[in-house]
Amino acid sequence: MLTNLTPQPADKILQLMQKFREDPRTDKIDLGVGIYKDASGNTPVMRAIKEAEKRLWEVETTKKYTALAGDPAYGDAMVDLVLGDAVPRDRVAAAATPGGTGAIRQGVELIKMANPDATIWLSNPTWPNHPSIIKYVGMKMAEYRYFDDATRGVDFDGMMADLAGVKAGDVVLLHGCCHNPTGANLNMAQWAEVVDSLQKTGAVPFIDIAYQGFGDGLEDDAAAVRLVASSLPETIIAASCSKNFGIYRERTGILMTVSQEAGNKPLAQSTLAFLNRQNFSFPPDHGARLVTMILQDKVLRDDWMEELENVRLGMLALRTQLAGELQRLSGSDRFGFLAQHRGMFSRLGATPEQVERLRAEHGIYMIGDSRMNIAGLNEATIPVLAKAIIDTGI
Known part of the structure; x- marks a missing residue:
């Protein structure tokens, strides 16, 4: 029976993650995987979650x-x-x-x-x-x-x-x-x-x-x-x-x-x-x-909301910085949409060929349709990405 199975299309994001892991360059940038990352590139456990887990460990009596x-x-x-x-x-x-x-x-x-x-x-x-x-x-x-x-x-x-x-x-x-x-x-x-x-x-x-x-x-x-x-x-x-x-x-x-x-x-x-x-x-x-x-729980909820708001504002700041850097380098406001978009993602508008050049020439990884995870950036990598975008002719 198992011999009758046919190969399924590979997941593009998982393929990209594998290529990123295998890339030996130390200055590579991952903008593909859809998870939040802080300025250090980590996906931390939120404070309220850690506290709730501590409390749960103390009071939980069954796993039924x-x-x-x-x-x-x-x-x-x-x-x-x-x-x-x-x-x-x-x-x-x-x-x-x-x-x-x-x-x-x-x-x-x-x-x-x-x-x-x-x-x-x-x-x-x-x-x-x-x-x-x-x-x-x-x-x-x-x-x-x-x-x-x-x-x-x-x-x-x-x-x-x-x-x-x-x-x-x-x-x-x-x-x-x-x-x-x-x-x-x-x-x-x-x-x-x-x-x-x-x-x-x-x-x-x-x-x-x-x-x-x-x-x-x-x-x-x-x-x-x-x-x-x-x-x-x-x-x-x-x-x-x-x-x-x-x-x-x-x-x-x-x-x-x-x-x-x-x-x-x-x-x-x-x-x-x-x-x-x-x-x-x-x-x-x-x-x-x-x-x-x-x-x-009001205390936990307030702490969670505060940390979530900091995450949101941090991503908005990255968007504003990237749009500003691209405006400085290009001399135009054609990238202003990046500051207007919301959430983790933006579609840059690059062709698959330009996305491949970003990966091959600059070590910048994003999905082939040019979806990039804004949360994968930080203040230091934004100028690198902006220059690569302009150099690639996007």
């Missing part, structure tokens, strides 16, 4: 299973973090998942159960795992325009023209904030137009919010999700704690469904539990418990 949907307290804490008071709690079903990726996978499975004929619409470009998961699950998908290669901003006219053609019952996958891979976000006026379009077409929004707190702050980053969830009959939301709590390896995510009809919650909740049972049975709890402890 929680529930198929995870600890209800985690669901309540995450619904509050993402949705606030935009939607009554009795309208929201929630289930813990192994990371945000697990939430996306369970969300696609949910869509397939509810409407196997639906088409899932994705922004062009989007996070590579989105189409990969949808294809594997066997759902139809289509693209809507999103990124303008000329301005490095949102092609909003193209986006709205494409969304106008979405059919009732189809699903539109949207990035809640800090669009990956482009870094280009909709403003709230544009989000309102998206909501109006979804109301007219009868499509269901599926929001992936993996970077809450990395863009304009915890509340501002959730504003679009709250607008959508409070304005439409149904919304599906996949959220991740990997970035904003720095617990990548704990695989802590959540899938939520919102229905304006409270009577729909029990069926949605039982379906989420069923899907968990079919896939991994009980979700991991360690990361979820730490998140719950932090969100429910």
Whole structure:
């Protein structure tokens, strides 16, 4: 049987990581892998997480299973973090998942159960795992325009023209904030137009919010999700704690469904539990418990929010420095979009050939579509990157 298996496409990010490790140059720069790094190149454990782990070690008395949907307290804490008071709690079903990726996978499975004929619409470009998961699950998908290669901003006219053609019952996958891979976000006026379009077409929004707190702050980053969830009959939301709590390896995510009809919650909740049972049975709890402890304790929460805000401001400072250095070297403001983008990523707008030159000639590693991780930079490497960008003719 195993001889019948066929090789699968290699993951581009993992390939890039391998090339980076094998590169003997000591001045190489990794802008490929999508994790936060501080100025020393480390991905630290956040202070509140360390403190919560100490407390948990003292009081935890069992490692027994929680529930198929995870600890209800985690669901309540995450619904509050993402949705606030935009939607009554009795309208929201929630289930813990192994990371945000697990939430996306369970969300696609949910869509397939509810409407196997639906088409899932994705922004062009989007996070590579989105189409990969949808294809594997066997759902139809289509693209809507999103990124303008000329301005490095949102092609909003193209986006709205494409969304106008979405059919009732189809699903539109949207990035809640800090669009990956482009870094280009909709403003709230544009989000309102998206909501109006979804109301007219009868499509269901599926929001992936993996970077809450990395863009304009915890509340501002959730504003679009709250607008959508409070304005439409149904919304599906996949959220991740990997970035904003720095617990990548704990695989802590959540899938939520919102229905304006409270009577729909029990069926949605039982379906989420069923899907968990079919896939991994009980979700991991360690990361979820730490998140719950932090969100429910004022001292821990305040400390976490302070550190998260420092992370966010640090990335904004890197963006401003890079845009300024490129303006100085190029004599133009054509790289000003870097300061306007939000989150960990920006799409530079380089060709695959230019990206390869950056790697081969300058030891700078980024994905072939020129997505680069801003958090992979520091004050010392920004001038190096800026000079390489200009020398490469980008």
